[in-house]
Amino acid sequence: MAATETRRVAYYKGCLASLSAKELDTSTQALAPLLGIELDELESVTCCGAGDIHEAEPDYYLHLNARILAYAEQTGADTLMTICNVCTLNLRQANWQLKNDDNLRARVSQNLETVGAPPYEGTVEVKHLLWLIAEGDGYEQLKQVAHKGLKGLKVAPFYGCQILRPSKILGFEDPDRPWSLEAIIEACGGEPIDYPAKIKCCGFPIIQAREETALGELIQPIEQASEAGADAIVTPCPLCHLSLDAWQSKLKKATGKDFQMPILHLSQLIGVAAGLEESELKFKRHVVSVEPLVEKLEA
């Protein structure tokens, strides 16, 4: 059921998919060829700074992201594909600045060359996997790929912040009425659940420095999705995934509420519908068990 035409993209997996969220990388790597996406994985790249380097040493942030963009450009691909909201915003913000300010790009490129990295000419577009699937051919291919379907499973889409806002930098869809995840859930044979917190923050950026405030944010999507009868939440961001999945136990401790809400990466949701194996999906790496969901699908 592999796609007939392939599109080669530079693949930047970011920190979490290399470390604590390896399941995101393995499921993406397994899914991409089915969707007609050939991944040219970048090796000589670093963290995008996750918004933290932007806030600590913003000039260094710009250079680190320019270096990632330059290595992506060197592959000859016109698109740098991300699988994390935060990487998407950081790279797109830097890319916009570098593309639209020749003086700035000249200075940064010169610095890159000084340390032995390629200069950046400004020819790459940064796109999240979600967008590559939701736009144009990707969506049609998805309908064929998701042959196993989701048997009407109720899935709550959780976008997270930095794939929607600021929309002038991201700009794929209406940040207040996004549709891409819902369309994908439907194409896979699931039933998308609507709830207000699907576009709000999961609390992750401050979960270590301000846990109480973060938990006050985190509970909203989980509680609302749970009340709406969702079998699972799906998110395009590994940071949202980590807080929604791993920090649920802290919600239980703080509020007494035990949601046991399974959280899926986007590539896992499509992967299940496309019949990927556990060795690729790696549900065993989740803190909240995905077993009830798998049982429903196998019933």
Added chain:
Amino acid sequence: MRRASARFALVDVALKIWRYDPESGERELREYEVDAPEWACLLDVLDLIKDKHDGSLAYRKSCRMMICGSCGMRMDGRAVLACKERMKPIADAGHVPVISAMGNLPVLKDLVVDMAPFWNKIRAVKPWLDPGYDEVAEKERIVSQQQVNVINKESLCIMCGCCVSECNSMESDPEFLGPAALAKGFRFVGDVRDHGEVARLNELNQDHGIWDCTRCYFCNERCPKGVDPRDAIAKLGAESIKLNIDHDMGAKHAKWFVKSAETTGWLRETELVPKTQGIVSSLKEIGFALNLAKRGKVPPPFPPHVAKDVKEARALHDLVRTQGREGAAGIVQGEHALAQIEHVLEADERGGEHGGD
């Protein structure tokens, strides 16, 4: 009734408004329909409703031209200035928007919120210049355009409260200073004439300050004047770290990303908790961490996961630190390009060449 049609076309505009009566405590969603001039904005429509249908409708207004900041309210859940939103496209689409009071502030009546908590936070950042002397100088102090550019965006704030309305951190922690007050804070921290920078930053680095921002970016999305408060908060963080005001866990968290990037290239994830919270606090998290470790969510720090050619990232760090773009300057340098976004996108839509330099 349609007398005005001799001078301009009318459109049929329907609205639903969340009414709130403080005396009875009752809330009710009421629908209204008026003939409005095709150029009418939301505020014009509210005026027509109040004039022709229901004089008891309460809302704030003053200048009608996006500069006084009085008419902030929500349309379909989004904080907007009522005087900025044209109604014709909405009416033409057959949509009936829901109008309600702004969020994160107590509702007094209908669309009027109590701005006292907002003003208290603005006052808390001491929104006046501290020139560092009592006597007026004899000579005029010349400030260059470049120096003004640093605080140009923050100076555009009209204090309407739209950025505060959907602030996710403030929903969870009502004491959070929030995007408007913090942007105002940077307006003075970044002012070359102000001599209170360190004292200001020390105060803004306390609880409910800079490091409480959850980076949801609702403030940037909602601001009707292009202030981009989240970017102002990042500038405050960058200035704090430049001046070694880094005692807050949020600052330590941010600095660990820099350390990670220049040593291994990738985030040293497992060390992030002790580096942010300190060893003692992180020991309390050991049960939580062990649970995560069982699922492979705590990658072992040794051997470290090192990026290929990481020496370039190290050298880059050493190099950029010698080039005088530390702190907020590193963000300000990108604003020239970011300011062109709407301009370039509109030109692209027209299919023409954009005017970016």
